Amino acid sequence: KKGHKGRGKQFSNPEEIDRQMRLQREKEESGGAEKESSESEEESSSEDKRSGVEGLIEIENPNRVSQKSKKVTEVDVSAPRELSRREEEIEKQKSAERYRKLHLEGKTEQARADLARLAIIKKQREEAARKR
Template sequence: MPRGGKKGHKGRSKQFSNPEEIDRQMRAQREKEENGGEEPENSSESDKESSDDEDCEQKRKGVEGLIEIENPNRISQKNKKVPELEASAPKELSRREREEIEKQRAKERYMKLHLEGKTEQARADLARLAIIKKQREEAAKKREDLRKEKEVEATKAKR
């Protein structure tokens, strides 16, 4: 059975804009912004027709044409070019950015001191390494002594 029962669906059918129409409107809007609201002289007939349609949509009923209401929530987004963004970028860093930079610098200073062996952790690491080296040297000497003893016993057994 259809969506609305026996009588059918009562709502409006959806209308989709075709891509060419959207492109045409976008081009007309860009040209209007570039020329400061003036209509371009060398635009094609189709662009002029679409701009006429837009003028009809912009005409307001009754008193709306006389009163201009500025809604702060309805701000049109203007695309900024990269040089404009860089020029208008604030020179001051935010608190989070400053803290992040300070943290990185502190970490770099600590690593530098650590590599030089001036921090307590570096001293503890070096002491631990010295103990481990000493233990390994002793173990290597014991292995060497055992190997020599085995060689001596092997030469005695052959005789």
């Protein structure tokens, strides 16, 4: 025989599915009253029934980030918000452009030092030219 490819597919009977759904609803409805009393027992037993090594060792994964949703009343609007990488890059470019503009106008400390150095060099060159 070759394989399983020639076999016929088996589909569930819709009546059987409906019957199973009704039974499940009935169990949930009748189990609702019992569930309240046995809820604390189920919680403690579900914690004990961890699979594998998980039940033996308490492990906290530092890489796992749990999504915590905040309520509108908890959100602090006045707190400074963190910038994205793109916004940080734009801010860095703007500050560099402002510094360049101030430097060309001679308003920064470095520009003043450069202009003072240039003035000294000009005087030295003028004196050297006069001596020649």
